[in-house]
Amino acid sequence: MPTKDHAAGAPLFMAVETDRSSTVTLTFEGQPLRAPAGATVAAALLLNGVTPFRATPVTSAPRAPYCMMGVCFECLVEIDGKPSRQACLTAVRDGMVIKRQQGASAIAIEEEVEA
Numbered sequence: 346m347p348t349k350d351h352a353a354g355a356p357l358f359m360a361v362e363t364d365r366s367s368t369v370t371l372t373f374e375g376q377p378l379r380a381p382a383g384a385t386v387a388a389a390l391l392l393n394g395v396t397p398f399r400a401t402p403v404t405s406a407p408r409a410p411y412c413m414m415g416v417c418f419e420c421l422v423e424i425d426g427k428p429s430r431q432a433c434l435t436a437v438r439d440g441m442v443i444k445r446q447q448g449a450s451a452i453a454i455e456e457e458v459e460a
Contacts, residue, residue: 369439380437387413387420387432390443398422398432399446421446 367382373395380389387410390398397407399421410420413433420432423444432443 369437369441371437371439371441371443373443374445382437384437385413385433386422386424386430386435386437386441386443389437390422390432397445400448402449 368379369382371378371380371386371389373390373393378389378393378395380392384392387398390396391410396409398410398419399408400406401408408419408421410433411417412419415431415434418431421429422432423446424430424432424435425442428446
């Protein structure tokens with residue numbers, strides 16, 4: 346049921362005013378994309394119209410970001426050859442290579458949080 350602030354059929358995500366003069370180029374599934382510097386991978390992919398981000402391991406059901414704060418793990422992607430990266434918590438950088446997450450992969454615990 347739509348709320349007063351969200352009309353039926355309106356997009357759930359929209360770009361806010363940002364400094365578009367500072368952008369980075371990244372690659373998603375072999376296609377070059379431009380994104381605002383400082384954006385998260387999830388925001389960059391959504392701004393470029395990308396969905397889904399991954400497929401579930403059991404049924405291959407498509408998934409895309411849900412919470413955008415690192416809780417739900419629906420935004421998992423492969424970044425620079427490393428699977429199970431949370432797109433909503435990872436900042437874009439120039440030259441980053443991103444692929445859809447296919448199936449299950451262990452989530453690595455890193456000593457440093459990616460910025």
